[in-house]
Amino acid sequence: MARRSALGRAAGAAALTAIAVAAVALAVLAIQHGRPPASAATARPVPTFEIESPSPTPTPTPTPSAPTADRFLSVGAAAAWRATSGACDGTSPVIEWSGDDGLTWTDVTPEGIGAVRSLTSFGGVNATAVVDAASACDTVALSSFTSGAYWQTYDNLFAAASYLTADPGQVVVAGDAIAAPCSTPRNLRVDGTIALLCEDVAYARSGTEWNQLATGVVALAVDPAGVVTAARTDACAGIELTRYDGQAGGTPACLTVADPAAPLAIDLDQGEVVAWSGDEVARLSR
Template sequence: MKSRVATAGLVAFLAVDVGLVALALRAGRPSEDVPVTSTTRTAELITSTPATSTPRATSTTRPTGGSGGTGATSGGGKAVPVSRLVSALDAATAWRATTGTCDRGGATLELTTDGGQSWTKVRSPTRAVTRVQPLDSTRAFTIGAGADCTLKQYASRDAGQTWQAPTAVVGGWARRLDEPTQVLTPKESAATPCGDGAVLDLSRTSASQAQALCADGSVVLTGDGGSTWTDSGDAPGAVALSNLIADNSLKTYAVRVVSACKGVQLVEVAKGRTADVVACVAVPNVPRGEVGLSVTESAGWIVAGNQTFRARGDLTSWKHA
């Protein structure tokens, strides 16, 4: 009986949640709880369980990451925040962007619907972009800023041909463009998940759960909207991060520059163990910060400068798009 009551309660909750999402979209303000692929994934996000280690305040200094095992030494060069973004909907559709800067501008946006074989340039709604998120084949939103570097949200219903008037970011996640140690979260306007260290990349799975990649290669997790962060694994040499919920579990991937791979190495990151090597992708040498990663349920995407690489299945086999 208790099980049937609990199930009925969950169904009722999801019905209300889906209704609220629909209202938000009609109002032109995408909700952070809108799933990337389907409404089914909303349930997965609700049932995902964050790490249970003791949380730390967002201002605590981040300890140095682990060694990462044989071949995990950094390929040299200073770690810098990601400035080349990719955000995929599925195996065919993805957005890629150049962040630009608040003072100099330079943001760019492109869309592909053929697996990365061709990209269509669309007008960026603002000088700088820190996040782009597809919702379906035509709807997407970006978070970006103008000269004053105040982050705002911009929504499109026609694949970026036009953008609605900017709105305040409510319940959203984004790296701050003017403060590399800070991120905007649903609960904190200036969270510092890496302490005094720079946040290289940020990837969310729901309105409450996200991970940050720190400059020392460590990955930290929040399950409370960014109020506190916990250790979530290490990937020394990592330059970009992506995560997703699969089989009701959090899966975390990073690409890194290491001596053991002529290109970039894709690894799966988990707390308490050395990062598991998934693949070595023959990406040409590009400056740090210009490599982006996006992993979905059906495909993996890597952008390196203007080049795109894609994989399906278990992410072990990658091809130049």
């Protein structure tokens, strides 16, 4: 009987190890190729957490304490994630999670981070963020398999990540540093398509070249089919959204929001544009 119990414990440990390896592999695929299919949502590791956030407390949608240089929005199969970028020597970043399509958000900001450089939802309720540690501003990749309750660093994810760097005129895409089309790029988005903003000019990368798409852009989102830009124009009382397949722009659509001048981030979710404008989350089919 004792021998059978020992064998049972060994089999259980082997199964937990296999689950952990599978979950990390999912996260690497998310960093390299965007969101995986929703069927991957059940894979979770048994982690040794290195960075722990306070116990999440669901709250109504909050108002950021101050505008930040960038916003991140990533909508997954079973959850939505958003963040303000913050800065190590300035405003603290905030990472939030929503399981009800953006009606309420939970603050799941890991303790000890000073800035957010990228945020990617993957595998249902999981997410990966590239952040700067507040103490020395060292850049690392964190993943959470617990809806943001706990975060752990993963060196292999960082090696394959896409994010804005502290180096002027440079971004990292899938682990490789490449020159940006300007000295202060922002709003870098990678999901099969690579795009970013320089001031209010949107660029998409084709091969080794950056191609200008549009001016007057305040936010953008990508998927493997192309880029969607968001602009504020006289022709639209809200946010004007335009899809670019290659360099050709489609017919603009107008998304109504309470305050078109509010800070904005957008993402694409199965054919819909999801906009985080001020405190509001809105959708528009494209």
